[in-house]
Amino acid sequence: MTLIALIDGAGGGVHSLLAREVLQKAASERGTSLSLEIVEPGTLPRIPKDAGSDTLLLVSNNHDWQSDHVKSFKGQLQRLTFEELFKKPSAIIFSGDGENGPVENPTEKTAGSDQFHPDVKDANRSLKIVGVTSCPTGIAHTFMAAEGLTEAAKALGHEIRVETQGSVGAGTPLTAAEIAAADLVIIAADREVDRTRFAGKRVYSCPTKPAINNGEALIKKAIESAEVQKQKAVQDGESSESSETAGGVYKHLMTGVSFMLPFVVAGGLLIALSFAIGGVGVTSQEGTFANALFVIGSKGGFALMVPALAGFIAYSIADRPGIAPGMIGGLLSQNIGAGFIGGIFAGFIAGYSVRLAIKWIKLPKSLQGLMPVLVLPLIATLITGLLMMFAIGTPVAALLNFLTEWLKGLQGTNAYLLGAIIGGMMAVDMGGPVNKAAYATSVALISSGVYGPIAATMIAGMTPPMALALAAWIFPNRFTTDERSSKVSTFILGLAFISEGSIPFAARDPFRVIPALVVGSAVAGAVALGLGTGLRAPHGGIFLAFIPGVVINYVGYFAALIIGTIVTTIVLGLLKQPMVAAEKKA
Secondary structure, three states: OOEEEEEEEOHHHHHHHHHHHHHHHHHHHHHEEEEEEEEEOOOOOOOOOOOOOOOOEEOOOOOOOOHHHHOOOOEEEEEEOHHHHHHHHHHOOOOOOOOOOEOOOOOOOOOOOOOOOOOOOOOOOOOOEEEEEEOOOOOOOHHHHHHHHHOOOOOOOOOOEEEEEEEEEEEEEHHHHHHHHOEEEEEEOOOOOOOOOOOOOEEEEHHHHHHHOOHHHHHHHHHHHOEOOOOOOOOOOOOOHHHHHHHHHHHHHHHHHHHHHHHHHHHHHHHHHHHHHHOOHHHHOOOOOOHHHHHHEEEEEEEEHHHHHHHHHHHHHOOOOHHHHHHHHHHHHHHHHHHHHHHHEEEEEEHHHOOOHHHHHHOHHHHHHHHEEEEEHHHHHHHHHHHHHEEEEHHHHHHHHHHHHHHHOOOOHHHHHHHHHHHHHHHHOOOHHHHHHHHHHHHHHOOOOOOHHHHHHHHHHHHHHHHHHHHHOOOHHHHHHHHHHHHHHHHHHHHHHOHHHHHHHHHHHHHHHHHHHHHHHHHHHHHHHHOOEEOOOOOOOOHHEEEEEEEEEEHHHHHHHHHHHHHHHHHHHOOOOOOHHHOOOO
């Protein structure tokens, strides 16, 4: 007997190829003859004329997918979704015990429901889990979330492989075979992650914080609440409602910020180096090396900041069809003076314009290929561009100009107050929404030539881990053995502007640690802005001090960092109580 397998090519290229590999392997293991074809949209399958005694397998997520050849097939017929095939190929495909006509598949009831895999929610069953972690900067939260998931899965008896989408791309990327074999996919990310490769899998999405704080609870919740990812790839122009509710405005904004950061870093450092080499007159020194650095940084890196921000906000909302209208809207915002605020508006307008166009415009099946490459970008660009030119751009440009001039003119009490607010926000949740809101705003202001807020932000973010490490050294009886042993690494993280080293300390004793950190960071931010400190780069911590031209006012920079660290350490010493012997070992 020959198994004739027809795979629906409209289900997504990666799934069709995976299905082919699974079928070939299963047929080889069972010693069954296999005739396999991936049927592309608009083509008819080739079924041998003498196939009456063979089994015909249709692999598709569309139960109406068939042709006249399939209707007239006289042999045994089976239908499987992609997920059914990936889950149990050998047990279902080669059952061979049905009569002519459709074979009753016990798992075909509801893909992704409890009936589909009744043992997935079994607390005693060991699951194969794959995960993806990511955060806007791709540095600390990404890897802390991965570690939290890994340790939690081991404690619960599950197998897990985690892909970290960090600042330099995907680390330990998941293979197609690992995804196909997975029972559950967990995405712990503070920015949008491409889910097309997980189509047909049970997927649970959340921010990074649950994975960091309580990985075991997260995995248990994921097992209970995961939903089957839509089979049709979002790249075709569709966007799921579930991703919208899971992500929300914050995740879309953070996705844009994460893609904008490299432009800010590269542009800011090149501009700083140009001033260090050519002095304040570098802009007029045409033909020199210093001027070339300035042009690359300002006309290249900085010129693309707002388009990147807008484009990837739209990408987070509407996937690839949103990139072009978002970036065009961002460029318009840059050109009319609306800056990063206008870019944020442009990104959201472009993304939701694509979403609305998908919802309201229905083309014939033969023309659906035009949607993502022609119809959606054209309509969304038109809507975004017209709104930016005639409705939003001018008032936002006026608002940004007022904000820029006000920030540049801050002196005395106002400067100290703003610095204290920024500093306090950086320490409230250390990498959470409040922290990221302060950081994202400060980074975006760099493009407008406002360098004070980012200095207050960075110094206030460095203060908590440095102060905790110092306090663990000065007041050892107030910290656990694990906390004391990690003080050196925590201090180094602080120097590099990675605030997340403070999270384990704050998680164990939040009502004493967090107020102390907020007070110290507020003082650091106030001193930084009050003394006129500025930075031309958005990340790097203490190491920026060694790059000429990056730090504006070295005295203010180090004074704010030292004073903030000392104040935080003193408040920690006052608030934290000596521990009993049992607690010290915890």
